[in-house]
Amino acid sequence: MAPLIAFDRVWKTYGQGEAKVHALAGVDLAISKGEFVSIMGPSGSGKSTAMNIIGCLDTPSAGTYRFMGVDAGRLDRNRRAVLRNLYIGFVFQGYNLLPRTTAAENVELPLIYRGVPSATRRELAMRALAQVGLTGREHHTPAELSGGQQQRVAIARAIVTRPSLLLADEPTGNLDTARTHEIMDLLAGLNRDTGLTIVMVTHELDVAAYARRTIRFLDGNVASDGLNAEMVR
Amino acid sequence: MIWETVRLALRSVRRNALRSFLTLLGIVIGVAAVIAMLTIGAGTTEKVKSDISRLGSNLLVVRAGRPAGRGGPGGIEQQPRKLGEKELAALRARLTGARAISPSAQKQVRVIYGTQNIAASVTGTDSTLLDARDWSLASGRSFSDSEVRSGAAVCLIGETVRKQFFGAGDPEGESIRVNRSSCKIIGLLAPKGYTGFGQDQDNVVMMPLGAFQRRIAGNRDIDNIYIAADDTTPTAELLPQASNILRDIRKIPIGGEDDFDIRDMTQIADTMASATTTMTSMLSAVAAVSLLVGGIGIMNIMLVSVTERTREIGIRLAIGAHEKHILIQFLVEATVLSLLGGIIGILIGLSLAGVASLTLSIPFTPSVAVILLAVGFSALIGMVFGFFPALRGARLDPIDALRHE
Numbered sequence: 001m002a003p004l005i006a007f008d009r010v011w012k013t014y015g016q017g018e019a020k021v022h023a024l025a026g027v028d029l030a031i032s033k034g035e036f037v038s039i040m041g042p043s044g045s046g047k048s049t050a051m052n053i054i055g056c057l058d059t060p061s062a063g064t065y066r067f068m069g070v071d072a073g074r075l076d077r078n079r080r081a082v083l084r085n086l087y088i089g090f091v092f093q094g095y096n097l098l099p100r101t102t103a104a105e106n107v108e109l110p111l112i113y114r115g116v117p118s119a120t121r122r123e124l125a126m127r128a129l130a131q132v133g134l135t136g137r138e139h140h141t142p143a144e145l146s147g148g149q150q151q152r153v154a155i156a157r158a159i160v161t162r163p164s165l166l167l168a169d170e171p172t173g174n175l176d177t178a179r180t181h182e183i184m185d186l187l188a189g190l191n192r193d194t195g196l197t198i199v200m201v202t203h204e205l206d207v208a209a210y211a212r213r214t215i216r217f218l219d220g221n222v223a224s225d226g227l228n229a230e231m232v233r
Numbered sequence: 234m235i236w237e238t239v240r241l242a243l244r245s246v247r248r249n250a251l252r253s254f255l256t257l258l259g260i261v262i263g264v265a266a267v268i269a270m271l272t273i274g275a276g277t278t279e280k281v282k283s284d285i286s287r288l289g290s291n292l293l294v295v296r297a298g299r300p301a302g303r304g305g306p307g308g309i310e311q312q313p314r315k316l317g318e319k320e321l322a323a324l325r326a327r328l329t330g331a332r333a334i335s336p337s338a339q340k341q342v343r344v345i346y347g348t349q350n351i352a353a354s355v356t357g358t359d360s361t362l363l364d365a366r367d368w369s370l371a372s373g374r375s376f377s378d379s380e381v382r383s384g385a386a387v388c389l390i391g392e393t394v395r396k397q398f399f400g401a402g403d404p405e406g407e408s409i410r411v412n413r414s415s416c417k418i419i420g421l422l423a424p425k426g427y428t429g430f431g432q433d434q435d436n437v438v439m440m441p442l443g444a445f446q447r448r449i450a451g452n453r454d455i456d457n458i459y460i461a462a463d464d465t466t467p468t469a470e471l472l473p474q475a476s477n478i479l480r481d482i483r484k485i486p487i488g489g490e491d492d493f494d495i496r497d498m499t500q501i502a503d504t505m506a507s508a509t510t511t512m513t514s515m516l517s518a519v520a521a522v523s524l525l526v527g528g529i530g531i532m533n534i535m536l537v538s539v540t541e542r543t544r545e546i547g548i549r550l551a552i553g554a555h556e557k558h559i560l561i562q563f564l565v566e567a568t569v570l571s572l573l574g575g576i577i578g579i580l581i582g583l584s585l586a587g588v589a590s591l592t593l594s595i596p597f598t599p600s601v602a603v604i605l606l607a608v609g610f611s612a613l614i615g616m617v618f619g620f621f622p623a624l625r626g627a628r629l630d631p632i633d634a635l636r637h638e
Binding site: 052055057058077078081082084085086089090092096097098099100109110112113114118157 | 237248544545547548549550551552553554555556557558631632635
């Protein structure tokens, strides 16, 4: 079976002439369905660019990126939007919930763009919120929720569409240690129980340790790629 | 989906209540001004029409003097040949299709009763004038044929004259002095109010033409001959007939210029109405400029809104919104905003027109077509001026938008 994510000599170049910067310099990479991968590397190493390409938010300058066997680099903006909507869930460091909008409405958002009818939407949102342990907080706005709870809403929003891939960009960057482990347990559980593929960028080793595989980026290329020896629990 | 978007737009309008209100103001003022102008204008046209038809409908008025405004030095002539008994008799004998043909001669004269005096318009005529001009009597009687023939010293007075001299009392049988000769009041004219030009139509005294000519004017001239068409004859048909009779009796050679003027009151009514309509549309056009300004206000605030919500747009794009979803969201928001302004503007405009119609005593005639037009137009403004900001939002790069603080 073809891998879920496949980079074939992917380049991403910004700027022109003297100011030309290679954010990615011929990256080869493959991630299969069901994996839990952490991506590490110093800033400027290309990991964010890689994440944007994996998430179909950006396209390679050269080389091919195949998502579920589809050459995503050749799709236009709106087709990539459909791809994201159907198969990819996003979790960000800053949560990125819509302000002054209830948890349930935030979770419903991706379903609106799918054209799911309102009653079904509400039901699916409630189920996703229950899955992340937020039953009873459905009608709170982000301002009324703690950081950990806001990230749970964001995770619920990411999984409500039953995606093939969940992309997490430093999901615990804004949280304290206790909250960090709660969120990581939640993500690891989703990976284990539902087979959800997770790709996560992080700076912290103990967060990376929740994944089963770690890819390190350096200067626009993969420096190391291997399975985590021991699960830190 | 659309309903969802409208709800979202309403929520966003409510959230920035003050800002939305200030943005709306431009549209509100524009729409209110246009609606008020058009409604007041329609009322004025109506009023002018009814005023002029009160002068007498289906009426031709013959005057001495060259017709005005048809080349040459019209208007003031040294000594226009007056109309007289000869012309009146000829018209009465030969014109067909007329209900009434009445002479009239006027003069502004001081009228005295007891120690009081007022300046009133005194008209010499005969009993047919009331019929020709659709006037009626409030009490008393009109001139008898023998009074007209003999030029008896009897008169009819208008409401203003009555009020001035007799207050609540009954004037019939009393005598007033008109230009030093006494005349007996035999009837009271029904009140007609002011003309659209501010002339009091009730400050009048009417007496038999013979009496007027002998005692007041001191000549045998007739100022106007009123010709009222009967119900089956249009004035347009009567006019050339009357013209031919007058040319013949006044011996104007073929090709010679008329030395009299026949006016068609129906035509004048139409002209006046079209003049007020033109006036109304010009004022409305000026008011419409403020709609444009309001539209620019909406564009401005939508640009601010798009910038402010860049992050929200980024989130929406990341989780799978199409360009068109974002475009529609902001377009609907702009349209809802300007529609709201339009509706408030209509309410204010109609209230203004209502107040104006009360104070100016013109009829209040709101038009459904105008209201629908205003609604449609304000929605259109929202769409047109909301399009550019919405497009700008829709074209944002999701990565940049998400990074936006």
